[in-house]
Amino acid sequence: MTEESAAPGWLGWLGSLGSSRASRSSRASAALLAASCCCCALLLALAAARRARFLLRLRAVPGPRALPVLGNALQLTGTQEDFFQLLRRCADRFGAVFCLWVGTRPFVFLQSAEAVQPILNSSVHIDKSPDYRFVEAWVGKGLVTSTGERWRARRKLLTPSFHSRVLDQFLQPLHREARVLADKLAAHCGGAPFDIVPYAKLAALDVICGEQHAGERRGAPGSAGERREDTALGKHVAAQRNSNNAYVVAIDRITSIVQRRFITPWLKPDVLFNLSELGRAQRKCVSVIHGFTGRVFAARKEEKRREWEQEQLEAQQRPRGPQVADKPRGAAGGRRALLDLLLDMAHHGANLSDEDIREEVDTFTFAGHDTTAAGLSWCLYVLGKHPEVQERILDEWRSVRSTPGAECEATVGDLSRLEYLERCIKEVLRLYPVVPLIARDIRSPVHLGALGADLPAGCTVLVNAFLLHRDPRFFPEPERFDPDRFLDDSDARRHPFAYVPFSAGSRNCIGQKFAMLELKVLLLTVLERFRVQTAEPNRPLRLVAELVLSNVGGIKISLSKRSS
Numbered sequence: 117m118t119e120e121s122a123a124p125g126w127l128g129w130l131g132s133l134g135s136s137r138a139s140r141s142s143r144a145s146a147a148l149l150a151a152s153c154c155c156c157a158l159l160l161a162l163a164a165a166r167r168a169r170f171l172l173r174l175r176a177v178p179g180p181r182a183l184p185v186l187g188n189a190l191q192l193t194g195t196q197e198d199f200f201q202l203l204r205r206c207a208d209r210f211g212a213v214f215c216l217w218v219g220t221r222p223f224v225f226l227q228s229a230e231a232v233q234p235i236l237n238s239s240v241h242i243d244k245s246p247d248y249r250f251v252e253a254w255v256g257k258g259l260v261t262s263t264g265e266r267w268r269a270r271r272k273l274l275t276p277s278f279h280s281r282v283l284d285q286f287l288q289p290l291h292r293e294a295r296v297l298a299d300k301l302a303a304h305c306g307g308a309p310f311d312i313v314p315y316a317k318l319a320a321l322d323v324i325c326g327e328q329h330a331g332e333r334r335g336a337p338g339s340a341g342e343r344r345e346d347t348a349l350g351k352h353v354a355a356q357r358n359s360n361n362a363y364v365v366a367i368d369r370i371t372s373i374v375q376r377r378f379i380t381p382w383l384k385p386d387v388l389f390n391l392s393e394l395g396r397a398q399r400k401c402v403s404v405i406h407g408f409t410g411r412v413f414a415a416r417k418e419e420k421r422r423e424w425e426q427e428q429l430e431a432q433q434r435p436r437g438p439q440v441a442d443k444p445r446g447a448a449g450g451r452r453a454l455l456d457l458l459l460d461m462a463h464h465g466a467n468l469s470d471e472d473i474r475e476e477v478d479t480f481t482f483a484g485h486d487t488t489a490a491g492l493s494w495c496l497y498v499l500g501k502h503p504e505v506q507e508r509i510l511d512e513w514r515s516v517r518s519t520p521g522a523e524c525e526a527t528v529g530d531l532s533r534l535e536y537l538e539r540c541i542k543e544v545l546r547l548y549p550v551v552p553l554i555a556r557d558i559r560s561p562v563h564l565g566a567l568g569a570d571l572p573a574g575c576t577v578l579v580n581a582f583l584l585h586r587d588p589r590f591f592p593e594p595e596r597f598d599p600d601r602f603l604d605d606s607d608a609r610r611h612p613f614a615y616v617p618f619s620a621g622s623r624n625c626i627g628q629k630f631a632m633l634e635l636k637v638l639l640l641t642v643l644e645r646f647r648v649q650t651a652e653p654n655r656p657l658r659l660v661a662e663l664v665l666s667n668v669g670g671i672k673i674s675l676s677k678r679s680s
């Protein structure tokens with residue numbers, strides 16, 4: 117064997133060794149690839165089968181024809197106003213339940229009491245739709261946005277803060293802010309029609325953040341007689357007096373940014389939103405808002421710490437006995453803002469971190485100001501069309517008031533006796549539900565009797581309160597304003613889910629008693645000072661379902677002085 121021939125043999129052996137290894141490893145790789153392909157194909161087949169089953173189940177839900185991938189996107193390219201009209205047309209055509217596809221995502225709209233009941237009455241379907249995450253940068257995982265066990269525990273903890281006994285303490289700042297609102301509105305008295313919404317927003321923000329003025333406190337600060345009466349933050353932001361306050365501006369701006377995001381498909385993905393101008397603006401707003409609530413929180417926590425120390429000292433000095441154990445928790449110093457209640461709860465062992473508390477305070481500011489502002493604006497809009505109703509409201513007020521005086525200083529007892537006013541507010545919230553769409557994510561199949569079929573997990577359901585409240589079976593002549601629909605016996609005869617301005621079931625509005633109290637005080641104060649007229653009462657409204665129900669161009673009224 118020549119060297120020449122030997123070398124290839126030797127190399128060939130090595131080569132063949134290498135190539136047999138290579139071929140073994142390439143065979144192994146091929147087998148692995150084939151197995152991976154099989155797995156992927158299987159997974160894809162399973163996903164396709166699941167999707168097919170999902171689509172098949174949804175075939176029971178009527179709706180306008182949807183294109184593959186695009187869904188009903190082409191019908192949804194119009195304005196927010198067009199969208200609101202589209203929902204009306206679809207309900208006329210398809211009835212109590214219909215589906216609209218946004219791309220590949222189904223949105224099922226419900227507008228009959230029977231269809232709504234299985235969703236709102238459920239303790240399982242409590243998950244908010246994914247779009248609620250748009251407010252998380254602001255309110256974190258507070259009561260509005262949280263779910264599951266976290267929500268359940270938090271709701272249980274916070275419910276007592278809205279007990280009627282506690283609400284009693286919010287009256288003083290409420291009266292004060294109502295008077296400031298009336299003072300501000302006086303500038304329009306006898307003048308041209310104007311949009312009431314911005315005024316209502318500032319007043320509602322002052323009420324929710326409010327704290328009693330130093331001059332109004334009973335007793336010197338820190339004295340036994342002092343009783344401060346606060347609402348959520350316990351820090352007066354004086355939004356009505358200074359609408360340029362950075363916190364006030366940031367709240368207004370972030371509310372409109374969140375609104376824009378809800379309705380603009382390309383702003384929904386976080387990556388795109390964060391890169392956008394609005395994303396940058398939101399980050400600035402969040403920094404201002406959290407900076408402010410953070411400072412209020414730190415200052416108040418320090419004050420509370422001193423109160424707790426004082427409390428402990430007093431407890432040690434007091435003779436032991438049952439009266440020590442009976443001392444109500446959290447009553448120290450008479451501080452009653454929601455922030456104080458939460459700090460007290462945390463101090464007494466509740467599972468609430470500093471971050472949790474800040475989130476809840478931001479949550480109540482978010483959930484409690486735009487809603488009440490819209491409620492007040494719609495009330496004035498409707499009452500402005502009915503001067504005789506304004507007179508009857510004032511007559512009722514004069515007949516129940518327990519404290520004589522020039523202006524509304526209603527007590528909680530007086531307010532609870534204002535039954536006609538309450539019926540008027542309820543009827544306005546029927547015609548113009550402030551939260552027109554209540555959204556839920558469906559994570560397990562739910563049977564809808566109204567549909568005669570199950571909705572599969574993976575749908576987003578939207579309760580259309582605007583249309584639900586116009587069901588002629590429960591509200592004959594639905595467009596007519598008739599407060600007497602809410603007389604006791606009619607209420608009892610109605611389907612329990614026919615009227616849901618504050619939602620219903622376990623995830624209903626925790627602040628509804630407070631909201632009714634607030635609306636009553638604000639309305640009485642305004643009506644006592646002014647006669648209200650709706651500008652162009654016969655002009656059709658241009659409604660849009662933003663975070664709250666709004667009208668394009670605002671809600672316009674005019675005012676004239678009430679002489680007596």
Ligand code: HEM
Binds near residue numbers: 261484617622627
């Ligand atoms: C006219 C005024 C108001 C109306 C019409 C209203 C309506 C509603 C509705 C419909 C919901 C359910 C939303 C959903 O499930 O998507 C809700 C939830 C909520 N509201 Fe109100 N609201 C009003 C005022 C207030 C006020 C003044 C506060 C606080 C002081 C408040 C705090 C909340 C909170 C924290 C939630 C979330 C409750 C939970 O998920 O457990 N609301 N509200």
